[in-house]
Amino acid sequence: MRGAGDVENCTIVRNQADRTGGGMFRLAGAITNTVVYFNLDAAGSNVNTAVGFAYSCAPELTSGSGNTPADPQFKDSGTGYGLGFTNGVYVLRTGSPCVNTGTNLGWMAGAIDLAGNNRLRGIADMGAYEAPPPKGALFIVR
Numbered sequence: 001m002r003g004a005g006d007v008e009n010c011t012i013v014r015n016q017a018d019r020t021g022g023g024m025f026r027l028a029g030a031i032t033n034t035v036v037y038f039n040l041d042a043a044g045s046n047v048n049t050a051v052g053f054a055y056s057c058a059p060e061l062t063s064g065s066g067n068t069p070a071d072p073q074f075k076d077s078g079t080g081y082g083l084g085f086t087n088g089v090y091v092l093r094t095g096s097p098c099v100n101t102g103t104n105l106g107w108m109a110g111a112i113d114l115a116g117n118n119r120l121r122g123i124a125d126m127g128a129y130e131a132p133p134p135k136g137a138l139f140i141v142r
Contacts, residue, residue, distance in 0.1 A: 004028050004029050005028075005029045006029050006030045006031070006032065007024070007029065007030070007031045007032070007034050008031075008032045008033055008034065008105060008107075009032075009033045009034065009102070009105075009113075009119075009124070009126075009127065009128060010034045010035070010127070010128055011034070011035045011090045011127040011128040011129070012024055012034065012035065012036045012037075012039065013035070013036075013037055013038045013039065013074075013077070013078065013088070013090060014038055014039065014078055014080065014081055014082075014085040014087070014088070015039045015040075015081065015082060016039065016040045016041070016081040016082030016083075017039075017040075017041040017042075018041070018042060019041060019042060020041055020042075020043065020045065020048040021041055021045065021046070021047050021048035021049075022039035022040040022041035022044075022045060022046050022081070023036040023037070023039030023046040023047060023058070024036045024039075024046065024047045024048070024058075025047075025048045026047065026048060026049055026051070026052050026053075028052075029052065030052050030053075030054065031052055031053045031054070031056055032053075032054050032055055032056065032102075032103065032105065033055050033056060033102035033103060033105070033124055033125075033126045033127070034053075034056045034057075034126065034127065035056065035057045035058070035072045035090075035098060035126050035127040035128075036056065036057070036058040037057060037058060037059070037071070037072050037077075038077055038078070038081075039081065040081040040082070045059075045060055046058045046059055046060060047060050047061070050062070050063065050064055050067070053067055054066055054067065054103070055067065055101065055102045055103040055126060056068075056126060057069070057070065057072050057097070057098050057126050057127070066101065066102070066103060068097050068098070068101065070097040071097075072092060072096055072097065072098045072126070072127065073092060073093045073095060073096040073097070073098075074088055074089065074090045074091065074092065074093070074096075075088075075089040075090070075091045075092075075093060076088040076089040076090075077090075090127065090128065090129060091115070091129045091131065091132070092125055092126075092127060092129060092130075092131040093131065094131055094132070096125075096131060098125055098126035098127055098131075099125050099131040100122060100123040100124075100125060101123070101125070101126060102123065102124035102125055102126045103123075103124060104120060104123060104124050105124070108120050108124060113128060113129050113130045114128045114129055115129055115130075117129070117130050117132075118130065121133065
């Protein structure tokens with residue numbers, strides 16, 4: 001990103017770059033609630049800088065507001081990089097460090113994720129998909 005655009009609630013995986021930032025090369029703008037994982041560049045990194053990231057997940061994000069370097073725990077993380085990758089299933093598992101650790105943004109009220117699920121069920125998840133609700137009994141008391 002060279003301009004001042006924002007990246008919000010995206011999942012960026014299995015990309016490859018010859019230079020810095022296998023998944024995200026950022027010079028300006030803000031990245032929020034985004035997972036940038038399993039990407040590759042010449043130095044083995046996913047992002048070229050940790051600056052501008054908040055409530056996001058990438059191995060390089062060891063500091064910053066709400067960031068985590070932990071494995072996002074996708075249902076299936078796929079394999080490979082760039083043109084030689086095998087696609088995965090990038091829905092978050094229930095125990096993922098990206099579940100309920102994003103930040104709620106104004107546009108999210110009434111919004112849906114890529115799978116058609118409500119974006120908000122309390123606190124937003126990081127990435128393009130909200131994790132499925134835990135299985136079990138649902139009780140509604142009125």
